[in-house]
Amino acid sequence: MELENLLNKYFGYKTFKTGQKEVISSLLGGNHTIAMLPTGTGKSLCYQLPGYCLDGQIIIISPLLSLMQDQVEQLMKFGEKRVIALNSFLDAEKRGYVLRNLTKYKYIFVSPEMLSLPIIMKRLQALSVSLFVVDEAHCISQWGFDFRPEYSKLGEYRDQLGNPLTLALTATATKKVREDIIQSLDLQNYTKIESTIDRPNIAFYIEEVPNYYDKQSRLIELVCQLQKPGIIYFSSKKIAEQMASLLADKGISRAMAYHGGLDQEQRILIQQQFIHGQLDVICATSAFGMGVNKENIRFVIHYHMPMQMESYLQEIGRAGRDGEKSIAILLYSPGDEQLPVQLAESELPSEQQIDWLFSYFPKEEKLIDHFLEMNQHLREDGGFSEIQWRIIQDFIKKPLEIYSLEHLKKGLKDFVNDRLKVKKGSIHYLKKWIKSESCRRELILDYFDEEPVKGRNQNCCDVCGIQFEQYHAQAGIQSYPVKDETWKDYLANILLNREMSK
DNA sequence: CGGTAGCAAGCTACCTTGCTACCGGTGCTGTAGT
Numbered sequence: 237m238e239l240e241n242l243l244n245k246y247f248g249y250k251t252f253k254t255g256q257k258e259v260i261s262s263l264l265g266g267n268h269t270i271a272m273l274p275t276g277t278g279k280s281l282c283y284q285l286p287g288y289c290l291d292g293q294i295i296i297i298s299p300l301l302s303l304m305q306d307q308v309e310q311l312m313k314f315g316e317k318r319v320i321a322l323n324s325f326l327d328a329e330k331r332g333y334v335l336r337n338l339t340k341y342k343y344i345f346v347s348p349e350m351l352s353l354p355i356i357m358k359r360l361q362a363l364s365v366s367l368f369v370v371d372e373a374h375c376i377s378q379w380g381f382d383f384r385p386e387y388s389k390l391g392e393y394r395d396q397l398g399n400p401l402t403l404a405l406t407a408t409a410t411k412k413v414r415e416d417i418i419q420s421l422d423l424q425n426y427t428k429i430e431s432t433i434d435r436p437n438i439a440f441y442i443e444e445v446p447n448y449y450d451k452q453s454r455l456i457e458l459v460c461q462l463q464k465p466g467i468i469y470f471s472s473k474k475i476a477e478q479m480a481s482l483l484a485d486k487g488i489s490r491a492m493a494y495h496g497g498l499d500q501e502q503r504i505l506i507q508q509q510f511i512h513g514q515l516d517v518i519c520a521t522s523a524f525g526m527g528v529n530k531e532n533i534r535f536v537i538h539y540h541m542p543m544q545m546e547s548y549l550q551e552i553g554r555a556g557r558d559g560e561k562s563i564a565i566l567l568y569s570p571g572d573e574q575l576p577v578q579l580a581e582s583e584l585p586s587e588q589q590i591d592w593l594f595s596y597f598p599k600e601e602k603l604i605d606h607f608l609e610m611n612q613h614l615r616e617d618g619g620f621s622e623i624q625w626r627i628i629q630d631f632i633k634k635p636l637e638i639y640s641l642e643h644l645k646k647g648l649k650d651f652v653n654d655r656l657k658v659k660k661g662s663i664h665y666l667k668k669w670i671k672s673e674s675c676r677r678e679l680i681l682d683y684f685d686e687e688p689v690k691g692r693n694q695n696c697c698d699v700c701g702i703q704f705e706q707y708h709a710q711a712g713i714q715s716y717p718v719k720d721e722t723w724k725d726y727l728a729n730i731l732l733n734r735e736m737s738k
Numbered sequence: 739c740g741g742t743a744g745c746a747a748g749c750t751a752c753c754t755t756g757c758t759a760c761c762g763g764t765g766c767t768g769t770a771g772t
Contacts, residue, residue: 300765324767331768349766383764448741472762475741496764522764543763574739579763 242288243281247314253277258429259403260285263367268402268426270373270417274433275407275550276529276557280307283369283403284314287342292366295397296345297390299375301325302504303527304345307371311343318342322350335359348386351393365400370421372526373404374546377416381655382583383623385630391422402426407553408433408546410684433549433684437556440676440697441565441704451569455479455539458565459489463709464516466535469542469551471575473497473521479539480519491517494524525551531558535707538566541670543576544662545683561695563707566670573667580659584652585624592618593628594645604644608632627652675700 239257243249252260259271259282273279287294298304304321311319320334320341338344338359350356370376370390380388394402404417409430418426445451455468470476473495480493492506492515503523509515511530518524522542533555542548548566556562585593596614598607608614608629615625631648669679676697678688695702 328768347766352766353768355768379764384766386766470763474762540762547764571739575762578739578761582762583764 239285242285246285246288246316247281253281255429255431256281262427262429263401263403264289266401268421268423270404270406270409270414270423270426270428272406272409272428272430272433274431274435275553276531277431279371279405279407280310282405283367283371284311284316284343286367287316290366290401292364293338293341294343294367294369295360295365295400296343296369296371297348297351298345298371299347299379299384300526301347302500303371304347306527307345308343316343319345321345322356323347338363348384348390348393352386352389357393357396360397365397368394368397368400368402370402370404370417373406373417374408374413374550376420377413378544378546380416380420382627385626388420391420394421408550408684410546413546432681432686434677434681434686434689435553435556436689436693437559437561438552439561439563439695439702439707440552440680441563441702442670442676442698443565443567444670445567445569447569451539451567452479454567455537456483456486456488458535458537459483459491459517461708462563463534463707464489465510465513465530465533466516466537467518467520467524467533467551467554468537468539469520469522469524471521471540471542471579475539476519476521480517483517483519489516491515491519493519495521496523522547522551525554528554529557530554532560533557533562534560535563535565538564540575541566541568541572541663541666543580543659543666545666545669545680548666549680549684561706563695568670573663576663577660580656580663582621583623584655585620585628585648587649587652589618589620589624590628590645590649590652593620594641597641599641604632673699 239260240251243252254277255271255273256278259269259273262269263282263286271279271282273282283294283296296304296307298307301321301323304323305325308319308321318341320343322331322334322344323346326334334341335356344360346356346360351360375384376387376390380386394400402421402423404421406413406417409417414428417423443454445454459466459468468476468479470479473493476495477493480491483489483491492509494503494506498506506515506518507524507528510518511528536552536555538548538551542551552564555564593614596611598604608625614620620628628648631651632644665683669676669683672679675688676699681688695706
C-alpha cells in the first residue's frame with residue numbers, strides 16, 4: 237500500500253509534513269536512520285506509521301514520563317490500543333500483568349533507566365523488536381555522560397535486544413551530538429535526514445545590561461511591552477518563583493513559575509493553563525519545554541544564559557511554531573557566565589572528593605566492585621550529590637585493562653576534567669556568541685554546520701538591525717490588560733531602593 | 739561569581755552595618771521491611 241494511503245487510513249492526514257516520508261521510507265528500506273526534524277513537524281509519526289508495516293514490536297525510548305503518557309494518549313486517540321508506557325507509574329500488579337503480556341502490545345514506551353533493569357530487559361528480549369526508537373536523541377549527548385548515564389548505554393541495550401532497526405529522532409543535532417548518538421547507539425551504517433535548524437520568523441536580540449538591578453527592571457519593562465504569550469528562562473528556581481509572583485502580584489501579567497521542584501500535578505496544571513491561554517508568561521527553568529506544543533508563543537526571554545548553544549536553540553525554538561513573527565531575547569550582564577560554570581562544576585566530583593574517597597578504597601581488586609554499594613555512608617560523609625556519586629559508581633564499574641588503584645583514580649580524574657573542559661567550552665562559546673558583533677543567526681548556523689541563509693529577512697537580529705516595536709503588544713490585541721502605572725511605580729521603587737543602598 | 743540569609747556587633751533604644759557561609763539546573767528508579 238502507498239504510504240499516503242496508510243497515512244490517511246490510520247491517521248486521517250492527506251499529506252506528509254517535511255521530512256516524514258523520507259524518514260519512513262528510509263526505515264522501511266531497512267536503514268538505521270538519524271532524523272533531525274524541527275520541533276512541531278510531527279516526529280512521532282515517523283515511528284507510529286511504520287508500526288503498521290512492520291511485524292513485531294516497536295520500542296520507544298523516551299526521556300520523560302510525561303512525554304510517554306502524552307504519546308500513549310496520542311496513539312490511543314488515533315484508535316491504537318496496543319500501546320503501553322512501561323514505567324514507574326504502573327503499580328506492581330499492573331506491571332506484572334504488562335510484563336507477562338508484552339506480546340499484546342505493539343508500541344512500548346520505556347525510559348533508559350527501565351532498560352537497565354535485568355527483569356525488564358529479560359522480558360523485552362523475548363519479543364521480536366522490529367524498531368528501536370530513541371526520541372529526543374540529543375539527550376544521549378546532553379545527559380548521557382553524567383546526569384543520566386543510562387543514556388550512554390543505549391547501545392548495550394540495543395545489542396541485548398539483537399541490534400534491531402533503529403531510529404534516532406531529534407530537533408537539535410550538531411556534528412558533535414550526532415557523533416555521540418552514533419557512538420552510543422553503535423550504529424555502523426545509517427541514513428541521515430536533516431532539515432535546516434533556521435527559524436526565519438524568530439528574531440534574535442541580545443541586550444547587555446550593566447548589573448542585576450537593571451536586568452530585573454528591564455525584564456519587567458519587556459514583559460509589559462511585548463506581545464504575549466511568552467516564556468522566560470532562569471537558571472534558578474528561586475528567582476523564577478520570585479519573578480513570577482512579582483509579575484502576577486503587580487498585575488503585569490498572568491504569570492506562573494515552572495521548575496523541577498514542583499510536584500508532578502502542579503507541573504501538569506501550569507503547563508496546561510499556559511497551553512490553553514490561561515497564563516501569559518511562564519517563568520521557567522530548563523525543566524520546561526519538552527513536549528510543550530503551543531503554537532503562538534511570541535517571545536522567549538533568557539534571564540540567565542543557558543549552558544550550551546544546543547539548549548539555547550531548543551528553548552528559543554518553542555517560539556513561533558505558527559510561523560508568525562516572534563522574538564528571542566537574551567539579557568546579559570557581566571559575569572553571568574559564572575553561574576553555569578558553577579553549576580557545571582558542582583555536578584562533577586571535585587579532585588579533593590576523589591582523593592578523599594580513594595583513601596578508603598580496598599587494596600584488593602576483587603573487593604572493589606561492590607565497595608561503594610556496601611559503603612553508602614561514604615556518600616554522605618564525603619558530601620557527594622546523587623549525581624556525583626553515580627558518576628563515580630559508573631566509572632568504577634567500567635572494566636579497566638590493567639588494574640591499579642592509582643590507575644583508576646587517575647582515570648576518574650581525567651574523565652571529570654574532560655567533562656568539565658567540554659562543559660566550560662560550551663559556556664565559553666555562548667559567551668563569545670553574546671559578545672560577537674556579527675550576525676547572530678549566521679553564527680548559530682555556522683555552529684550547526686549549516687550554510688548561511690541567502691537573502692536576510694527584515695528582522696534578523698540586533699546586529700543586522702531589527703524593528704523592536706513590531707514585537708510590542710498592540711492595543712486591542714493584548715489578551716490581558718496591562719496596568720501601566722503599576723509597573724512604573726514598581727520600577728521607580730526598585731531604582732529608589734538601589735539609590736538608597738549605594 | 740554574586741546574591742542573600744543569618745547572625746553578631748555596633749549604635750543607640752530599636753535599627754543599621756558588617757561578616758561569613760552557603761547556594762545556584764535538568765529525571766529516572768524493585769524490593770527494603772513492618
